[in-house]
Amino acid sequence: MKIMIVEDNEALAQTTGWVVESFGHDYCLQYDGKSALEQARDWRPQVVIMDIGLPGMDGYELCQHLRAEPALAETVFIAQSGRSDAEHRDRVEASGFHHSILKPANIESLQTLLSDIEASL
Template sequence: MRIMIVEDNEALAQTTGWLVEMIGYDYRLAANGPEAIATYPEYRPDVFMIDIGLPGMNGYDLCRELKSRPDIGKAIFIAQTGWGEAEHRRMTAEAGFDHHLVKPLYLETLEAVLGEIAKAK
């Protein structure tokens, strides 16, 4: 699977990428919404992992924008955020996210979610 990680914290983005790679998947990084929008067509990710607290275009808006594009296909969207309350989970679901992961991301959790997605594909 190809996974695009959209995260403005460079160290956290790279660490998440290494976790994804350890599990056995390919990844690309984007630091913000406009960069993700500009680069996804050439990479064609199966999964988008999007930080909610992005500068400028937040993760909710980015998810909505990407899901509105016909070339996205059946990509899966994972919110990654420090916010885990019921209200935040409701907001990610309303924006179109398929999963909601609370930071810090643990290898076991990420492996389970990505494994479930891979199995369904």
């Protein structure tokens, strides 16, 4: 699958990229919402894993913008955050995310989630 990773921590973004690549997927990295929005329109990822605490446009807002793009109608959106409280879960759902994972991501759980998504495509 084509997976876009949106994370402002460059080391974490690259590490996540290497992990999804080890699962057999192609990936690209973006470090802010505006750049992610621009690249997603052209690259058309099948999955977007994004941090919520992005500079400028946060992940909630970015997900809403990406979900509004017709070319991304089939894209699966995964929120990644250190938060798991009820307010965060409500905002994740309201923003249009399909899944949410806690940071740091458990590699086995991430692999299972991505395998399930791939099987559903």
